[in-house]
Amino acid sequence: MNLRALAAKVIFQVLEKGVSLSVALPEQQQKLCSGKDKALLAELSYGVMRHLPQLDKLVSDCMNKPMKGKQRIVHQLLLIGCYQLYFTRIPSHAAISETAEACRQLKFEGLVKVVNGVLRNLQRNQAPLPTDNETLAFNTPAWIIKRLQAAYPETWQQVIEQSHQRPPMWLRNNQLSQTREQYLAQLTSLEIPATEGSSANAILLDSPKDVAMLPGFADGAASVQDGAAQWAATLLAPAANDLILDACAAPGGKTCHLLETENSIDLVAVDFDVKRLERVQQNLDRLSLNAKVVHGDAANIDSWWQGEKFDRILLDAPCSATGVIRRHPDIKWLRKQADIEELATLQSQILDHCWQWLKPGGTLLYATCSILPQENAEQISAFLARTKDATLIPIAQQPNSDDVGWQITPGQDNMDGFYYARLIKG
Ligand SMILES: C[S@@+](CC[C@H](N)C(=O)[O-])C[C@H]1O[C@@H](n2cnc3c(N)ncnc32)[C@H](O)[C@@H]1O
Known part of the structure; x- marks a missing residue:
């Protein structure tokens, strides 16, 4: 099937069915053979998600009446057509004819003329990208803009701009296989330029690579993991x-x-979601590591754990993922304002419950990609206020020692947006 038709299916799944891009895209990519086509399908799908309000406005302004119901997929195809005209180097005649052909393949024969007409209009008019309101100007929902303005009064525009950049690819050297220096040397010998990141085993590639090209990847020599996420093991500091x-x-x-950092630990890895588990x-197997993997609720540990309390707990809580919009631009459209209150409640329940399972003197590292x-910070301040035996230990990397935790913003040292708070039970 035509690549644009597959892209329309991806966008339809995300916007109309609420499926995440990381699920919808691979489903369609597997129908393509060439790596180049797969990459273009990703480029079109990600591009539409990043620029959705502007594309929507440009397309809607060229139409007499909106497409409804099953025809919505043709509207999404038009967004893809518009994205090609405005944001790619694909020659416009090819973009238009391929997109019209996709309409035929999607079995909307009767709308091929409309697709052709709208895209020709867009090409002829060359209207500037609309910036009439903040949602259009920043390609971000108003509720997210408002919250970022309140949280980052000086830098919110930069935070949003960074959330629209293409993210770099980070690797985590497996220190059980080789030192970071040795792995960097192997990358250099394969002409894969890379530099050291700030945490112990982090490596930043100059440009993203297929993992199949990375030395020893299948045997566990390295893993793909953002630089911000790699701070978790250092900060929890397993003994x-x-x-x-x-x-x-x-x-x-x-x-x-955690297991690569200290192989002698007894690690219990729990998650609520069987599929994700x-x-x-699979990751443990690739890296030849062992953990007790449990399907269970972190807010009800008693129901699946009869052992002793834990020396250390990593609570990488379910969150809005607003720090990783540059990797998952669909988050902007899938998350709703009401989710934030619900997530904050869930986070505090899990946090309170995990705390009961921490040994006196133990460390709990709270993390989010929000x-x-x-x-x-507000979540942790409230926790400290209601939890007498909890002490916050400042993190060396946080800009001010009296900040509540370490907030990393997207793009800071090339990392994703992330948050860490280190708590000691005392
Ligand atoms: C941010 S992700 C964790 C990412 C993971 N720590 C990593 O580094 O690969 C949050 C996870 O929390 C899980 N989750 C949500 N609610 C949960 C609960 N009540 N108990 C256990 N896991 C839960 C989700 O299924 C999701 O996999």
């Missing part, structure tokens, strides 16, 4: 023979990193 709970573990990036085991204070 020899510790009993550790990874309370929201799937897909297991931090689980594996399978990926924890940039909203309600899920981060």
